[in-house]
Amino acid sequence: MSSETPVEDSSPNPRVEAARSSMTRRREGRLAAGGLPGMPRRGARSKRSNQSIMDQALGWVDDRLGVSSGRSLVDKIFPDHWSFMLGEIALYSFVVLVATGIFLSLYFDPSSANVVYHGVYKPLRGQTMGVNYASTINISFAVRFGLVMRQTHHWAADVFVGAIAIHMCRIFFTGAFRKPRELNWAVGVTLLILAIVNGFIGYSLPGDLISGTGLRIMYSIMLSIPVIGTYLAFFVFGGRYPGNGVIIPRLFILHVFVVPLIIAALIGAHLYFLVRQKHTQFPGKGRREDNVVGSPMWPNFMFKTMGFQLMVTGVLLALGAFFEINPIWKFGPYLPYKVSYAVQPDWYMGWLDGALRLMPSWEFVGFGHTIPLEITIPGVIMPGLTFALFYAWPFLEARFTGDHAMHHLLDRPRDRPLRTAVGGGALAFYFVLFAASSTDVTANFLHLSLNLVLWSFRILLIVLPFVVGFVTYQVCLELMKVPDSGKRHRAMIVERSAEGEYHGYSAEARPGDGAEELEPEEVPTYLPVDELVGVGAANEETEATSKGVRQAPR
Amino acid sequence: MKETGQLVADPDDPRLEPYARNPEAAERVVAASFIVGILCLAAFGAAYWQAASEPYLGGFMAGGMFALGFGFTAWGKYLMPRGPFEEARHSLARPEPERAAFQAAIVDRGAVAIGRRPFLVKLLGVAGGIAGVVMMFPLLRSLGPLPKHSMFTTGWKRGSRLVTARGRPIKADDLEVGGIITVFPEGHEGSAQDQTLLIRVADSAITTRPGRETWGPAGYLAYSKICTHAGCPVGLYEEETEQLLCPCHQSLFNVLDAATPVFGPAPRPLPQLPLMIDRDGYIRSQSGYLVPVGPGFWER
Incomplete structure (x- = not known):
């Protein structure tokens, strides 16, 4: 048994010893047939030389950078709960955004100068259009794999913002933002804002009819800010709308350089805080405030998460390949005096669009000035308050509950009925705003008058959050009375004998059940590979049972 | 807690068992995923080489990525020591003296x-x-010019001839009753702030505001096309109700009554351009707009 000869175990520096002795062994032929603890005997020759190269490489780097102090990162524990992968979806969407974005930037020309189109897309031939629009048409039709890349980029942006939003809900409803994680919450809120901003800028770049209309509305929102609005709009657009052709190049450099750089830096900070503070975890067997239970970074989590990156990429590519999104060739190039019916922005701008539609026409005129409150309130004040509340929430909650303690164990949402009710009400509010961005389509579809639809949404916007909040609160109270509900139980099997006698016993454990019942242990440095038979068929010393369950050869 | 370092796992430790109850089957699934992934990526290469259509390219690439990722993840989840493992969490705050x-x-x-x-x-x-x-x-x-007075002016001057986006001048008999066309002052074709809607309505139906008696000759009415709400072009004309609809946020304006907003978030009527018909039959503006066009702003 290899683990019975652990010469290295008593040495002060097992890595050095291991490297040295493996080199010795190579010189002396196959002397140590048992191998080192943690080193496989099977296929020993090739594996051993591989490991020695890896050992040497790590030693080389360690001599220069001291990487061995990063051992705790290799052993970092990631809780095994599905909800922790929502943030990963966001992260991996961002990776896809960067990759596809680099591809697109090789072909996209950020200029709104006019050209006459002579490309391969026949319906637009001979039309005058912006260079940005022409180059986007070109990416869609003349660049091989260009259309998939463009659509995948657009889908990835939609998924990116969506994953951030759902991830944020998870953090909110489980109380993961509490001390000591208020800073990371703030970083996350900033990332959400930047994701929305860069998404909006991104779909403004191609210069199609819908994106140009979006820019026009954005100009009007800037214009509506009291005192500085006119100046701000003039400076951003380089003059009175549509400016003197500078807005597209400006948005381009923001979209491909400034904002992504800030996003990348903040993602770095987000993950640095995460590693430094370690993960939160749901309460459970063996899980305490002073530990983290789950799988180690290497190799379990690395395999799972790298695989997940590939799966997210695959799904986004499939969306880009099979589901048309933003078909700008159907909208036509932007002309300031043209507009199309049923103009809707990307989904994450829907709440702002809906707010603009629901707001009554309350323009304030007085003291020689105008404040277009019908724009300022839904376009500036409402989103400003929204994000200010997001930033402030951890501190507000701590203040109102008087809870300033450290929290590493998560709440079940039902155990904090008030917070859950507030979150549910807020979600209802934003959902109504989002739905209101389709008042015209809704009215047409249901054959109702626009007036009725508008007033229904206005009333819903005020009433629904309170209804949802109240119902959520009551549901939480009911659930609290059943503490075990929602937890996984072993199934109970009841048998009736021939005599009519009933007899009950617990069903066999399902995958994961057993792990729940074990006490967590520290990650071992060496795995005794010879004894641990991962896959029966791969090892001749194993007697795999008919079910293939591992059996130690003892 | 034990000290981190040279812990050798006990081979009998159930935490080292794979998560899967049937690791052989799991390994077969992982292997199958990898094979599918490899085949899809190879197919992508071939399809790209042969310039296949975009859904094929994207589909093969997507399938390859997803299958590889699925295998990778399944390997990590089902075939590695299932744990649970733990690490200690120490207070980040340093002791008081430090x-x-x-x-x-x-x-x-x-x-x-x-x-x-x-x-x-x-x-x-x-x-x-x-x-x-x-x-x-x-x-x-340096980013842009100061607004100065530019928000209050447009390209419309006294006597500007109404032309289409392509520069064709409009004559008094060009439009039928119920007709609508987007016009610009001659020399400013396509301009964003000068865009104006020229509508011809039955002369008798118009409610004329005081001081605007001469603004609509021969049933011609001209309103700024920029919505006073958020600045979208007010592009939809409902001839039956004589109303203009902004497709962005559904503001409705009554054409016959000086383009007063009758529904939606727009706070003000669309500014009206005073028209006249010259001796040659061309429609011209009597003057520029008397109020600023477009959405509200502080200095307005």
């Missing part, structure tokens, strides 16, 4: 070494403040 020393190193050392030169500190503050302010100048001011 924290006090850190605070002292920054605050006290700074107070002594820097604070003894209060005049220089003040100068530094002034320098920082002025740098912050003046560096904003080029960042903002």
